[in-house]
Amino acid sequence: MSDTTEYEVTVVGGGPAGLTTALYTTRLGHDTAMINRGGGRAAMMLDTHNVIGVPEETSGNEFLQTAREQVEEYGADYHQDFVSDIERREDGRFDVTAGSVSVVTEHVVLATGFSDVRPDPPLPRTGRGLHWCLHCDAYMFVDQPVFVMGAGEAAAKVAMIMLNFTDEVDLLTRGDEPEWSDETDRQLAAHPVEVVHQEIESMEKGEDGWLESFTFVDGETREYRGGFPMYGSDYNTALAEKLGAELNDDGTIAVDDHGQTTAEGVFAVGDITPGHNQIPTAMGEGARCGIQNHYDLRTFPMSLDEIDEQGGDIERSAAPGISETLRGRAREHNAEAAAPPVDLDEAAEPADD
Numbered sequence: 001m002s003d004t005t006e007y008e009v010t011v012v013g014g015g016p017a018g019l020t021t022a023l024y025t026t027r028l029g030h031d032t033a034m035i036n037r038g039g040g041r042a043a044m045m046l047d048t049h050n051v052i053g054v055p056e057e058t059s060g061n062e063f064l065q066t067a068r069e070q071v072e073e074y075g076a077d078y079h080q081d082f083v084s085d086i087e088r089r090e091d092g093r094f095d096v097t098a099g100s101v102s103v104v105t106e107h108v109v110l111a112t113g114f115s116d117v118r119p120d121p122p123l124p125r126t127g128r129g130l131h132w133c134l135h136c137d138a139y140m141f142v143d144q145p146v147f148v149m150g151a152g153e154a155a156a157k158v159a160m161i162m163l164n165f166t167d168e169v170d171l172l173t174r175g176d177e178p179e180w181s182d183e184t185d186r187q188l189a190a191h192p193v194e195v196v197h198q199e200i201e202s203m204e205k206g207e208d209g210w211l212e213s214f215t216f217v218d219g220e221t222r223e224y225r226g227g228f229p230m231y232g233s234d235y236n237t238a239l240a241e242k243l244g245a246e247l248n249d250d251g252t253i254a255v256d257d258h259g260q261t262t263a264e265g266v267f268a269v270g271d272i273t274p275g276h277n278q279i280p281t282a283m284g285e286g287a288r289c290g291i292q293n294h295y296d297l298r299t300f301p302m303s304l305d306e307i308d309e310q311g312g313d314i315e316r317s318a319a320p321g322i323s324e325t326l327r328g329r330a331r332e333h334n335a336e337a338a339a340p341p342v343d344l345d346e347a348a349e350p351a352d353d
Contacts, residue, residue, distance in 0.1 A: 005077070007033045008297050010096050010105035012083045012239065015042045017270025017282035017289075018111030019067040021259075024290025026076040029322035030297055033105065034071065035098050037082040040113055041271065042279065046127035049136045051279050063279075075329035086239050092265065094243075106265065107293055108243070110253070111286075112236035113271040119149055119174065119229050122203045122214075129211025129226040134158055135278060138165050140226070147214070147227030151176035155230035156184050159193045162228075167192065170222060172214075175199040196222070235272055248274060259289035267293065 009025045011018045014036025025032045045060030054063060072078050081098035086108060088094055096103040116132050124130045131137040138161075145168040148159040156178075159171040171193050178195075180188070188195070198216035206212050215221045235251040245261035245268065246254045252274045259267040269285040271277045299321025302314060320327065 004102040004104055005033070007031045007077075007103060007105045009033070009107045009109060009293050010035065010094070010103050011109045011111055012036075012086075012096070013040070013111030013113060013270070014038070014064065014068065014078075015040045015111055015113055015270055015282065016064075016067070016279045017286040018109065019064070019071055020283045020286025021109050021111065021267075021269055021290045021293070022071045022076050022286075023067075023074065024287055025293050026071060026074045026326070028290065028294040028298070029320070029326055030294065031323050031326060032076040033079065033101075033103055034068075034076055035079045035081050035083050035096065035101055035103070038080055041116070041132065041277070044126050044132075048279070049139070074333065075326045083239065086243060088243065088265075094265065106297060107267065108265065109259070109267040109269060109289060109293070110240055110245075110261075110272060111268070111270045112239065114233040114235040116229070116233055117231040119231055122200055123229075124203060124205060124211035124226070125209060128209045129205070129224070131226055131228050133277065134161065134228055135276065137226075137228075138162065141165055144168070144225035145223050146170070147172050147222075147224045148230060149174065149227060150230035151178045151180075152230060152232075153180045153184060154232075156180040156188050158228055158230055160188065160191045163191060163193065169193045170224070171195045172200070172227075173197050237272065240266065240268060240272075250274070257288065258292035259285060260292065 008030040009032045011022045011032065011034045014034055018034065022032050022034045042060045042064055047056050048054050048058045048060065048063050049056060068078055079098065079101045081101050083096060083098045085097040086094055094105050094108050096105055096108065142165050144166055146162050146166055147170045148155050148162060149172045151173040155171060159169050162169045173195065175197060196216065198218050200214045201217045202215045204212045211224055211226055213221050213223045237247060237253060240253050240261065243266050244263040245266050248254050253261055253268040253272050255261055255268050255273050259269045261268050267289050269289045270282045273285065275281055307314065
């Protein structure tokens, strides 16, 4: 294992929420580490939807790679590794342990997200007929035949919601007994949604890889452009629970408006917290969390008690309240940003004799 490095903020998880948190804490002058195992829901995206300024043809991996490069450019340290343990020290800081990374940090930000529970095969490829985000992808299915898969309350509700986009909606229970309420059953029966109880036997895909149809065990074939499985989520909360952070009834981590959990010094952002699972929402949470970390950790203004403890007025030499590492990186970054553009044609011309 490498030597232990000290940081003010360590972000565990590298999705949009965690990356935005690290961006803010670094630019606000706090030594920041990000430890990311890789993968995640954003990395699965073939296209990026609903993010202003980001073209739809940008894949999730391209989006995340650009964000990582930005964060590192400002001076954060990025590690591709899996955090196996976090322990609170006697001084209130935290020991963070990953495979090849050992960190001591004042604050921990958990951005570990969740995993969607996948139904059994046969299934189309994610992004080519299997879609996890209604608010991101419903637009893609306007006037297209769509399935919703599941037998719970959420599946029934989403099937009815999809009627806002198309008049061809099937709810596939795949042989499972429906678990939605009597009220929802009456509501569902009044909507033009066909409930198909047969299990899926096989599927057909087109040359472009998109789903074309499912064939059921009774021999019937139904065409679909795509759809949404609704089988719940597995939240990655083991680290939060070990550190004493409380969970909500739905399995998410309980946080305030700035991502602070019920455990001091422990924050959580993104899909692991309540709310819509959307990139812009996650980025907003990361921004608020990063700013709150700055409020908690910044050196100035000192309180009157701190001023008295250090013996009186603050010397100018005590400023700025930023590490020498980030101070140097900020100088380099700002100098690069301020440099005039080079005229390549002019630079190529030979000098006069």
